Amino acid sequence: MFKYFAAYRKEWLILIRDPAGLVLLFLMPMVMVVVLSMVQEFGWSTVSREPQVPVLFVNNDRDSVGDKFQTGLNEARIFTLISEIDSVPVTQEMARQMVLEGTYQIAVVIPERTSERIRAKIRLLVNKTMTSLMMPDQDLLAGVTNNDSVEILIYFDPAVRNSFRNAFLSATKEFNAKIESRMIFETFQEELRKYFPQFNMPIIDYEQSVYFTEIFPSGVEEELLPSTTQHNVPSWAIFAMFFIVVPLTSSIIKERDEGNLIRLMTIPVSYMTIFLAKVGVYLVICFFQFVLMVLAGIYILPLFNMPPLEIGTHYLAIAILTIASSLAALGYGILLGTLSKTHQQAAAFGAVSIVVMAAVGGLWVPVYLMGSVMKHVATFSPLNWAHAGFLDIFLRGSTLKDILPELIKLFVFFTVTISIAAIYRTIKPPIST
Amino acid sequence: MTALSAIAIRELTKFYKGSEELAIDHISLDINKNEIFGLLGPNGAGKTTTISILCGLFPPTEGTVTIDRLDIRTDHEKIKHIIGIVPQEVALYPTLTGFENLRFFGNMYGLRGKLLKSRMDEYLSRFGLEKFARKRVVTYSGGMKRRVNLIAGLLHKPKILFLDEPTVGIDVQSRHVILEFLRELRETGTTIIYTSHYMEEAEKLCDRVAIIDSGRIIAIGNPKELVEKNPEFKNLENLFLGLTGKDLRD
Numbered sequence: 001m002f003k004y005f006a007a008y009r010k011e012w013l014i015l016i017r018d019p020a021g022l023v024l025l026f027l028m029p030m031v032m033v034v035v036l037s038m039v040q041e042f043g044w045s046t047v048s049r050e051p052q053v054p055v056l057f058v059n060n061d062r063d064s065v066g067d068k069f070q071t072g073l074n075e076a077r078i079f080t081l082i083s084e085i086d087s088v089p090v091t092q093e094m095a096r097q098m099v100l101e102g103t104y105q106i107a108v109v110i111p112e113r114t115s116e117r118i119r120a121k122i123r124l125l126v127n128k129t130m131t132s133l134m135m136p137d138q139d140l141l142a143g144v145t146n147n148d149s150v151e152i153l154i155y156f157d158p159a160v161r162n163s164f165r166n167a168f169l170s171a172t173k174e175f176n177a178k179i180e181s182r183m184i185f186e187t188f189q190e191e192l193r194k195y196f197p198q199f200n201m202p203i204i205d206y207e208q209s210v211y212f213t214e215i216f217p218s219g220v221e222e223e224l225l226p227s228t229t230q231h232n233v234p235s236w237a238i239f240a241m242f243f244i245v246v247p248l249t250s251s252i253i254k255e256r257d258e259g260n261l262i263r264l265m266t267i268p269v270s271y272m273t274i275f276l277a278k279v280g281v282y283l284v285i286c287f288f289q290f291v292l293m294v295l296a297g298i299y300i301l302p303l304f305n306m307p308p309l310e311i312g313t314h315y316l317a318i319a320i321l322t323i324a325s326s327l328a329a330l331g332y333g334i335l336l337g338t339l340s341k342t343h344q345q346a347a348a349f350g351a352v353s354i355v356v357m358a359a360v361g362g363l364w365v366p367v368y369l370m371g372s373v374m375k376h377v378a379t380f381s382p383l384n385w386a387h388a389g390f391l392d393i394f395l396r397g398s399t400l401k402d403i404l405p406e407l408i409k410l411f412v413f414f415t416v417t418i419s420i421a422a423i424y425r426t427i428k429p430p431i432s433t
Numbered sequence: 434m435t436a437l438s439a440i441a442i443r444e445l446t447k448f449y450k451g452s453e454e455l456a457i458d459h460i461s462l463d464i465n466k467n468e469i470f471g472l473l474g475p476n477g478a479g480k481t482t483t484i485s486i487l488c489g490l491f492p493p494t495e496g497t498v499t500i501d502r503l504d505i506r507t508d509h510e511k512i513k514h515i516i517g518i519v520p521q522e523v524a525l526y527p528t529l530t531g532f533e534n535l536r537f538f539g540n541m542y543g544l545r546g547k548l549l550k551s552r553m554d555e556y557l558s559r560f561g562l563e564k565f566a567r568k569r570v571v572t573y574s575g576g577m578k579r580r581v582n583l584i585a586g587l588l589h590k591p592k593i594l595f596l597d598e599p600t601v602g603i604d605v606q607s608r609h610v611i612l613e614f615l616r617e618l619r620e621t622g623t624t625i626i627y628t629s630h631y632m633e634e635a636e637k638l639c640d641r642v643a644i645i646d647s648g649r650i651i652a653i654g655n656p657k658e659l660v661e662k663n664p665e666f667k668n669l670e671n672l673f674l675g676l677t678g679k680d681l682r683d
Contacts, residue, residue: 006540010526010533017528017569259524263585266488267541268513429490 003269007277014251015281025247025285026292029240033293034300037232041306056095056107056155057081063115065179069108072175079106092153099155106160106168109153117150118183126187135195152176233297233309234390235363237290238383241325242354244286245333249346251278252337265429271422279330279418286326287319294318310394317393317400324410325386331417332382338421357381385409438499439593439624440464440487445496447482447648456482458648459496464641469615469625471639471656473632475677479648480628481521484595487626488518501592514542517591521598521628523578524585527571531562531581534570535588542589549588556584560610576607583611587618594618596627600634612638632670636660642669646677 015022055073059066073079082104083090095107130137154172156165255261264274297309311318333350340346358364360377361384367375378384389406392398400407440463447457457479464470474480486493487500489509498505500512525534532553539549557563560580570578583599596615600608615625615638629635635642636656644652652659656669666672 002545003541003543006537010529010537013529013533014526255526258526259520259522260526262490262520263518263524263538264541265490266513266516266518267538268510268543269541429485 004273004277004280007269007274008280011251011277011281015285021247025244026289029237029243029289030292030296030300032240033233033236034296034304036236037229037297037301038304038306040232041228041301053079053106054104055079055081056090056098056104057083058090058092058095058107058109059083060092060112061110061114063113065115065118065183066110068179069110069175072179073108073172076171076175078171096155099157102157102159105157107153107155108172109155111151111153114150114152118180119187121149122180122184122187125184126191129188130191135191137191137194229297229301229307229309230394231391233293233301234387234394235358237293237297238325238386238390239354239358239363240293241286241290241386242329242332242357242383243351244282244289244326244329245336245350245354246347248278248282248330248333249337249340249350250343252334253340253343253346262429271425272418275334275418275422278334279327282330282333283323283326286329287322290322290326312393312397314393314397314399317398317403318390320400321386321389321393321403321407321410324407324414325382325389327414328382328386328410328417331414331421335417335421338425354383357383360384361387363387382410382413385413438463439466439468439501440626441497441499442487443497445483445486445498446494447479447486448494455494455648457486457493460645460648460650461496462643462650462653464624464626466624467619467622468640469619469627469638471635471642472626472628472645473630473635473642473673474628474645478645478677480645481597482648483645484597484626484628488516488595489513514589515592517586517589517594519583519586519594519596519599521601523570523582525570525578525581528569530567530569531557531573531577532566534581535566535584538585539588544588552588552590553584556587559614560584574604576603579603579607580611583614591623593624593626596625598629599627600629600631608634632668632673636669644673644676651676 057070057073059070061067070081070083074081085094090107092109095104095109098104099107127137152172154169261274265271294309294311298311299308302308336346336350336353340349358381360374361367361381362370362378363383367378367384370378385406389398389403389410392403392406396402442463443461445457445460446455448455460479460483472480472483485491486505487498489505489512492506501515503512503515505512525531526537529537535553535557536549539545539553544552553566554563557566560583562577562580562584565573565577570581573581579599579602583596586594586596600611603611612634615627619625619640627635627639639656641654642652642656642659643650652672654662660666660669660672663672663675666675
């Protein structure tokens with residue numbers, strides 16, 4: 001243990017001799033978590049409090065349907081409708097051109113006579129129904145043809161993601177369905193009033209009869225709302241933690257390049273002692289990096305009008321999972337630093353492999369959305385194990401016992417990687433001949 | 434192996450995978466206790482490979498080596514306690530001070546407390562580094578770095594000391610101090626194995642030298658006697674060039 005602590009002290013001294021580097025080690029992951037969480041929150045959140053996406057809106061209808069569309073989309077508070085630019089009303093051609101140029105991502109064009117044509121279509125429908133009830137009304141058919149369909153044009157920037165396009169189309173179609181059904185309801189009401197004027201029927205507002213209540217089962221008493229923060233902070237925090245691989249590999253390669261590893265190999269001290277001293281120091285860094293990132297989620301994100309991170313009350317489970325995740329990252333870093341011949345190799349492979357493991361592990365795209373092959377591959381990513389563990393604790397209120405499988409996998413990964421590194425170094429000394 | 438042998442090498446052979454030639458080709462020699470033994474040779478001759486095997490950095494392909502009667506294949510860990518290495522590169526942590534570097538390497542040898550401090554003080558004083566001990570190595574001159582590099586291999590007072598070109602690229606004063614010290618060290622019973630490209634230095638310092646080329650020993654003996662046996666060469670450097678040729682080596 002004496003040699004371990006001596007090596008541990010040496011590692012700390014080397015780290016603190018580069019105070020700027022040390023500050024960056026803590027600061028950059030925190031900045032990353034805050035910035036990327038904000039980008040994702042404002043880009044994808046469905047619970048945004050402020051309209052986010054500017055949409056060009058061309059209302060050539062200038063009647064009830066066009067107006068209702070405009071009001072409805074504005075009230076949805078997801079989009080900012082733009083009908084005029086520099087006091088000039090937006091035309092269809094302007095809208096098409098600006099989407100083509102990428103100035104705007106979406107443009108909606110409500111064609112002329114939209115309201116009139118929808119009304120005609122509805123009158124036709126109502127007349128058919130009334131005729132079948134032996135109450136035909138020829139007035140309803142005035143000016144109606146069978147081809148009076150309405151085509152609302154929506155221009156999309158090709159750069160818009162499919163998922164966002166689908167979300168926008170769903171919202172628009174749903175809104176249109178509401179307008180149409182309301183108009184059908186109102187036309188029927190009017191028609192019935194004609195037949196039964198003695199009843200003085202009031203205009204009844206159609207009210208939605210089916211409501212959807214979202215429930216997120218959680219192991220804690222107080223239900224946790226799975227906000228984007230709950231998903232983003234653990235994802236980016238784990239991603240940042242694994243980036244410890246870059247400075248760690250650099251430290252290993254530097255020690256080798258400076259000739260110190262060769263000297264150490266001729267001294268009665270094991271590689272494991274040297275490796276574990278590095279792990280000990282960088283484990284403290286990783287742990288406090290994670291603490292800072294979590295604190296940023298709790299205290300800094302709300303300053304930007306985002307929901308705070310809820311971490312529940314299982315602090316011991318969080319701490320142990322943080323240690324296990326850090327060890328997995330450090331084991332990988334030690335292995336990479338040992339196998340890499342140059343800084344460039346380690347930095348390039350280290351960074352790219354972490355991005356790949358993060359992507360494969362479901363940090364950016366949830367595993368349940370992946371194909372069957374990728375779902376299987378995801379189970380081999382240590383970032384996936386860590387992520388699954390944190391989501392279990394943060395969103396499902398899981399305990400230490402519940403996340404035991406993830407913990408075991410992370411500890412085994414650490415043991416295997418650091419053992420391979422030690423065996424490799426024993427077989428292949430870092431010496432050029 | 435004789436009773437005087439500190440190191441006994443028999444039929445030592447090293448072959449690297451992918452290489453067409455043997456890096457070391459059946460070398461046999463004894464290095465006596467309290468001897469300064471010079472291992473000389475052009476680049477790529479096999480010096481570093483030989484020293485690396487003796488230090489236990491990798492095993493030989495064939496042959497046996499005993500160091501202080503300990504077999505390098507089976508007693509590698511015990512051997513680490515009795516040998517000291519001064520690598521050719523300055524193997525120190527540049528952002529640590531000289532003191533911190535020496536304390537770390539001393540600790541790795543199991544030294545601590547007053548014993549370590551007295552050893553550090555002794556050597557820092559001997560090499561004129563007391564005033565600079567608390568400064569970072571990165572601020573040292575080349576000669577100062579070499580001196581700290583040497584001390585790091587001496588702190589545990591090894592029985593056998595390997596020095597790989599310890600005086601390369603340093604000022605005359607530092608070289609003088611180091612060579613004087615090595616002579617003193619021999620008097621205290623330390624065996625020194627030393628490689629160098631400075632023939633004049635080797636001629637003056639070494640009790641015996643072995644000239645290696647292409648993995649084989651092509652001459653071995655006391656430098657003065659070797660020159661005397663080959664009167665066509667006026668000094669060790671001429672002898673070295675005569676035996677190894679004047680062609681440039683990689």
